[in-house]
Amino acid sequence: MIQNFPILVVILPLITAFLIPLIGWWRKKYCLYISILSILSVFIISIYLLNSVMASGVVRYDLGGWEPPYGIEYVVDLLSIFMIILIAFISLVIAIYSKKSVEKELSDNIVAFYTLFMLLIAGLLGIVITGDLFNLYVFLEISSLTAYALIAVGEKRDALLASFNYLIIGTIAACFILLGIGFLYMVTGSLNIADLSAKLPEAYSLYPRVVLAAMIFFVVGLSIKMALFPLHTWLPNAYTHAPSVVSALIAALMTKVGAYMMIRIMFTVFGIHFVTEVIPVTSILSWVAAIAIIVGSINAIAQTDIKRMLAYSSVSQIGYIVLGIGLANSIGLTGGILHIINHAFMKGCLFLAVGAVIYQTGIRDIRDFQGIGKKMPYTMAAFSIAALSMVGVPPLCGFFSKWFLALGSIESGKWIFAVIILLSSLLNAGYFFRVLEKVWFGESPHEGVDEAPKSMLVPILILAAGCILLGIFVFIQSSFIKSIANTLL
Template identity: 45%
Template sequence: MNAVWAHLPILIVLVPLFGALLAGFTRRADPAFAIALVVSWVIPFCAGAMLWQVLASGPISYHLGSWAPPWGIEYRVDALNAFVLMLVSMIGAVTMPFARRSVGFEIEEGQRPWFYCMYLLCLTGLLGIAVTGDAFNAFVFLEISSLSTYVLIALGRDRRALLAAFQYLIMGTIGATFYVVGVGLLYLMTGSLNMVDIAARLGPAWADNSRTIIAALAFVTVGVSLKLALFPLHVWLPNAYSYAPSWATAFLSATATKVAIYLLVRFLFSIFGVAIDLRALPVAAIIIGLSLAAMYIASLIAVFQSSLSRMLAYSSVAQIGYITLGIGFVNLAGLTGGLVHIVNHALMKAALFLAVGAVFFRARTVQLDDLAGIGRKMPITMTAFTVACFGLIGTPGTSGFISKWYLALGAIERGWWLVVFLIVGSSLIALIYVGRVLEIAWLREPSAAVAEARDPPLSMLAPLVLLAAATIYFGFDTEWTAGIASTTAKGLLGGLR
């Protein structure tokens, strides 16, 4: 057991990678699903063990091929990425039972093994981005996750999924190019790709190469912001979430953008923040401005959507704005709020998109006009949906309230009372589009489109109810969300110049 324990950082990548190969080789849907399910349930134990070890005894450094860093690739796990590894793995484990029925309904039988293969490759890439301590290795995993994501989206039920995948491919390629140019500039200045080593060398290099380092900061920030869908670099997201298979949308909305946010935080605070005073540069102000724009513009667009899935897609752009707003505050309360909202939004949005998938499974539509009275026909599904919606608004007693509370404290700490009112105002806009859906679902007479609808099977219902319950639970017990986020934020801010 000790031998396995020592190799957890590499196993968390290798297990889903080899699982993807097996799923692809099976050529049959049921064995491929079984492999994906087993892998998804194994990974959280690896992530949980590493999180426990990091909290107990500090960061884990794993040297690939016995080559010591910075010469060899290092997998380095600290509180920040252990937090993200746990989130990604748990979302995969909780939602995976939903996939069998949903994927079986939406995807042709011959394509299902490839769907599970691509899911496991995507999982490999996301976990790899989080666990690696090498900037270029992060790029490799970024491309693995992106390429598999394009396929997952293209397998959607609507022909427009192909266009959405192609649009994401173009935008993703641009983002990856910006990122790798930024990493190249860092390598030019420091001669290293190891993140810890880059941070150590940036300080002495800053005096003579300040313009190059700022250029590297700009390229990396823009490239990663495109991946995380920061407004106005979000144009790929609404179509991708609207036309991808329902389960793929739920998984990607809860994980892919969150891992990209982690990468942004890692570069801003653990690498550039060592050499540059982030508060003295306009980067924080730009992030705050774009975040506020996302919170309002995306929310207003969501109000006028006729498709439930598209409405939630624009809502995701707005919610990402809350996360990046906390990052832009560059203080303890704000950064804690941003980090904890990574988890809280993942739980809420996964629940919401699973509910949409369940509605489509039963009613064959996600158009709001067709969903009148769906709450009376699918009461458990829509109750869980309603709970997640309350979390999205930030209602007290839900995890969403905890996030916005910390963000408000961060704004107050900076003396920005106007931003506090803007946070509250954006929540009121969320109340409008959420209230519109709930009025249609609960207060209207059932339409002909939902006359035969009923709650989905237990394998689909259980993950949805569990995520909705978590939205309430983490609104009261914040030790494992806000507690770890606060500890992580202290570490990140403590290393700033």
């Protein structure tokens, strides 16, 4: 049993996804409970896996007993287990939150929603655990297709358009990634990541252009998947029109898994020497990221719809993560990976809190948020904590992402990035304080609005507490992440 834990991480949610229609046929409300149960088991398994990775190094699992490089291999290393725990935890919290929200927004489609929800999580978990490039592509498609569907179930017709837009762009991205994988397979004859990266230097000396083309396909495809400026155009509409739960889920997790793939492809497949010296793709990425940080923030300031504002804020925050990847030194990459978890908590909390406000009042325009803090004090307190963390107020977690990224920029002699990171925290302050001022000061025109129901409030508060704890105990996670960064570089 225990040696099968790596496969269970993927199989459990996958089987649950197929069970849900059957159970939903019998009792609709059990769909939620079985989803929660399944994610909770994954979470417990992942804690166990963390222990064994910490104790005895990388855990490998051969699917069906076929040995790599011929069979598919699952590899749980520090980075994978970090992502698995993050995905399991955040999706667990969001699943608890989803009860009321889904009952209201998607009352006809509860069964379909949870089926897709579990498929999406299975896809995300698959991406981060697999050690095989083609398998990674399969899971990427599973998660993308479910995400298109989940966005399309949003209330308004705009959601359909947003989803269709995302589908077209996302499919192009998937094609690019597939081409990249195909090219690498052509020159190395392998799909296993470890095997492939060992054969790559030789392949590059024989077929430099093919490897180069593969690299470019990967960079562009993954940039689209993680909505890196200027390939971010699908994101604002998708986040704005998706149901609240879905916005939170894809904002907190999907782009992060994109970042994970970027890190994997860059540092594990191609290797640090290749991406920094042979082709300086990292320095290009860091400049693009710097522009993304600024452009995303400025766009966010211009929005009146709060979900759209958060969406543009995500464009900017993805820039932080990519900047960390682009710096390609130990401290910078630590900052980038740190921001994966920090941003997941912050943005998750913000989207859930906004979802609760929409659930209670239906308002989405920032100008209507006047005095809502007096009516929904706990929800908005959590929102404020996450917002302040995004601004980078110490000792909240967002501050430390900035700290590491700025320090990493200075270590690599690129001061301009440190200045941009710090400048962007002022821009963040610009758009968040605009909301906070409305929320807390002034009379509320909202009569009879109450605090969100407990099943929504508790997840929001958990994530807000996470923003505080991840900041206060940053020493623990940053030293863990630093060891991840050092294994990659």
